[in-house]
Every structure is written in structure tokens, then in C-alpha cells.
Amino acid sequence: MKILLSNDDGYQAPGIQALYDALRDIAEVEVVAPEHNNSAKSNALTLHSPLYVHTAHNGFRYVNGTPADCVHIALTGLLGYTPDLVVSGINNGANMGDDTIYSGTVGAAMEGYLFGVPAIAFSQTEKGWRHLDAAARKAQELVAFLAPSVAAHTQAASAGQSQPWLLNVNVPCRPAEDLRGFKVARLGRRHAAERVITQVNPRGDTMYWIGAAGPAKDDAEGTDFHATEQGHIAITPLQVDLTDHSRLAYWAQSAAQVGSAPLEAALAAATAASAQ
Numbered sequence: 001m002k003i004l005l006s007n008d009d010g011y012q013a014p015g016i017q018a019l020y021d022a023l024r025d026i027a028e029v030e031v032v033a034p035e036h037n038n039s040a041k042s043n044a045l046t047l048h049s050p051l052y053v054h055t056a057h058n059g060f061r062y063v064n065g066t067p068a069d070c071v072h073i074a075l076t077g078l079l080g081y082t083p084d085l086v087v088s089g090i091n092n093g094a095n096m097g098d099d100t101i102y103s104g105t106v107g108a109a110m111e112g113y114l115f116g117v118p119a120i121a122f123s124q125t126e127k128g129w130r131h132l133d134a135a136a137r138k139a140q141e142l143v144a145f146l147a148p149s150v151a152a153h154t155q156a157a158s159a160g161q162s163q164p165w166l167l168n169v170n171v172p173c174r175p176a177e178d179l180r181g182f183k184v185a186r187l188g189r190r191h192a193a194e195r196v197i198t199q200v201n202p203r204g205d206t207m208y209w210i211g212a213a214g215p216a217k218d219d220a221e222g223t224d225f226h227a228t229e230q231g232h233i234a235i236t237p238l239q240v241d242l243t244d245h246s247r248l249a250y251w252a253q254s255a256a257q258v259g260s261a262p263l264e265a266a267l268a269a270a271t272a273a274s275a276q
Helices: 013-022 067-078 105-112 131-160 224-229 247-259 263-276
Strands: 004-005 028-034 052-057 061-065 085-091 119-124 166-170 181-184 197-200 206-209 216-218 233-239
Touching: 004 061, 013 085, 013 166, 013 247, 052 197, 061 067, 067 085, 067 105, 085 131, 105 119, 105 166, 105 216, 105 224, 119 131, 131 166, 166 206, 166 224, 181 263
Parallel strands: 004 028, 004 085, 028 061, 085 119, 119 166, 181 233
Antiparallel strands: 052 061, 166 233, 197 206
């Protein structure tokens, strides 16, 4: 099994080193990761400036770009082959609920998925790298278990029948003996983020810092928040289709009515609605 490993914390982060050490015992692993921390970069690609690849003393390759950049250029020419699996992480902090929309860790894995390669994003539920060894061992355990599925996908892909999958995995920050095993869970939800933080720089200009993520809003049983709180390792299968399928019919009816009423009447209705 050939694995492409990336992350969003940067190629020197303890999480990617621990994951590399764990995975190289069961697979051939190549690292292509960001040069610097790129948290919350989601699926961003760098289109208006050049990207450079350098090799660190430990053989890791690093890129002056986003996590998605790293996987993208790796799969479109840098590696020279298509890996069997793309793995991202281990992230320094949770990627649950709404976090997945912003996460560079998930973005790196999703880029592999978009290229037709099975992918997994690994995160710890708290920052600080506590019990990182336990998280890395559990990541190794899951990847080893999925190896037959990965091999089957690679064989199907060679026949033009590729159906990749994308998993988001969050590991509680606990010692190995306190982890309760894997549990499939849906994404929960968070409250809105904390207020923006303002500061004044030495030149008198106001600076704005994005506030911290809000607390869990939907952490009911069955969610990733609930599973990890109970000590389970949460596995959430993800998809990329953002279509609101349940409301397609409603919006089709609305679209059909656009232009059917006089413009003056439509503008008057919009003005009245905005005034309420």
C-alpha cells in the first residue's frame, strides 16, 4: 500500500511525524505537507503565485502553500504515480461538526477524494498533543483494517470503476487504555463563533482576529461530539455534494415564477418584506 501523507499544521508538527512513524510500519509513506501552519484553509488552492517544493532533512517534502495545494500537486505530477490512500493529520485539535467546512486537515483529505483516491483525515479532540502516541496507534489500526478495502478500490480504479470514500476521524485525547474503540457518527453542530477580537497596532490601526470556535450546539447521541465525549473514536463518512436535495422542488417552483410577475410588483413586494 502506498500512502500520501499531508496535514495543515505544517511538516514539522508532532502530529504528522507521529502518524508517519505509525504508518510506515504497514505501508510505503511519502509526506508532502505545508511549510507553515495552514489551519482553517479548507480546500483553498493557490492560483496566483508559484508553489515551491523543498525536502527537509528527514525526507519530508514541504510546500509554500495550502494543504489542498500539497495533495493537488502531489497527485498531478510531483509523485509520478497515484497513491492507494491519502491520509491527513494528526491535527492539533478537533475537526467535528461545522469544523469540517473550514478544516485544512479535512481539505487535504478531500482533495485526494476529489481525485478518486480513498482518504482519511485524523484529528485529536484537544490541542496540545497529549497522548499523541495513542492516537497514532489507533490511526495505524484503522488504516491496517481498511487495507483490503483500499486494495479493492485500487483494483477497481484500474478498471475505470473508481468509487472512493472519505472518512473524518476524531480521537479523544486519552491514554490508549481509556479509549473505547471506533464508533460511526454523524457530524454535530456548533454555536456561532466567539466575538471577533480587536486590537490597535503601534501605528493606531485597528486589527481584527477571528474569535474562537463556539461550543457544541448539537451534541446529541449519534453525533461526533457525543461519541468522543464518551471516549469513542468518531468516524464520520463525508460527501462533497452540497446540494439541498430536499428543497430542489421548492426552488424549481420559485425559479419558474421569476419574470412571470410585473417587475414593479416584485420590487414592491421585496421592499415591503425588507421593511418588516
